């Protein structure tokens with residue numbers, strides 16, 4: 001068994017597999033890479049959605065796309081045309097199949113599943129050593145995609161917690177051309193809550209109840225909200241529940257708590273993924289940011305053998321995201337109204353660029369200016385004085 005590698009990737013989920021696929025595309029120049037994954041099997045455990053044209057990574061593998069979406073509360077509705085960059089849904093099953101095939105077809109890449117680390121990686125004489133349940137390995141560099149425990153992320157501005165299920169009705173129930181991005185739950189000072197409905201056909205849809213809150217909501221706390229939304233939708237019509245998914249995404253991660261091991265500061269060790277800068281703070285979307293990182297990381301490995309982490313957002317964008325999230329954290333009861341203002345006041349083009357992480361400063365300004373001025377000023381002051 002080979003034990004010495006150029007690179008070890010810890011965790012082969014979205015980020016680890018995305019980098020694995022990029023490295024496979026280097027053919028003979030691919031570094032000898034070991035991917036260590038704790039799960040024993042890949043299941044269709046999530047869906048990834050993103051806005052993008054045909055050139056966007058994985059756009060053509062998407063199962064479904066929508067050219068328009070709606071955002072509504074009890075009294076009003078905004079319809080957004082996104083036909084130039086449709087909203088696309090990629091299933092985890094399709095992504096994993098494609099990634100696993102690419103990795104398996106390359107002799108320099110070795111994926112081992114069902115493996116856990118028995119100790120943290122250590123650096124001796126310029127090489128990383130890893131002890132695992134599947135043996136000991138060494139490498140020149142490490143890409144660590146393991147999510148940090150939530151206790152270390154107590155400075156996170158907001159948590160996005162969601163519970164969803166895929167439903168199949170016997171009779172047509174949905175309009176598969178229209179995605180419902182946010183259907184707001186009545187305003188409350190506990191969270192900003194909304195129902196997210198992605199119709200996959202006239203009879204099938206993914207329905208998710210989502211909350212943005214300073215507190216984490218676990219699955220059990222979201223069950224009754226989701227069930228109420230499902231019943232509202234079903235209205236007594238028969239349906240079958242096919243699959244459930246739960247997610248927790250940090251929005252605006254602060255400095256992780258706990259001491260960073262000196263070895264982690266080494267340039268040959270990077271932390272990436274959902275809790276290390278992959279998630280866009282203002283929205284929680286991470287999939288396309290991970291694809292951009294995987295490409296950049298491949299290029300860096302090819303150039304100098306060193307991996308890179310996620311590119312930090314610019315100062316201006318970070319400030320604007322922080323102001324927006326700070327408003328939602330301190331005034332969740334205003335969330336539904338603020339989002340309705342945002343979706344009805346900001347032009348479609350600017351909105352889509354903002355949501356899909358392609359925003360220019362002017363797009364962010366338009367988003368911030370859609371907030372009531374007093375709220376914006378107060379939040380900007382709070383953000384400036386707490387950093």
Ligand SMILES: Cc1cc2nc3c(=O)[nH]c(=O)nc-3n(C[C@H](O)[C@H](O)[C@H](O)COP(=O)(O)OP(=O)(O)OC[C@H]3O[C@@H](n4cnc5c(N)ncnc54)[C@H](O)[C@@H]3O)c2cc1C
Nearest residue numbers: 011012013014015037038046048049247273274285286287
């Ligand atoms: C249900 C759900 C839906 C989402 N939907 C979207 C979406 O629509 N659009 C979007 O942009 N983003 C979405 N996200 C956010 C983000 O894109 C995903 O969380 C994405 O999977 C993050 O990739 P990752 O590699 O950081 O984490 P993961 O994909 O979770 O991969 C981490 C991997 O590390 C492994 N691992 C953990 N600990 C160890 C260990 N000790 N040793 C070895 N392996 C380990 C895990 O088993 C896992 O395979 C969603 C997230 C969730 C949870």
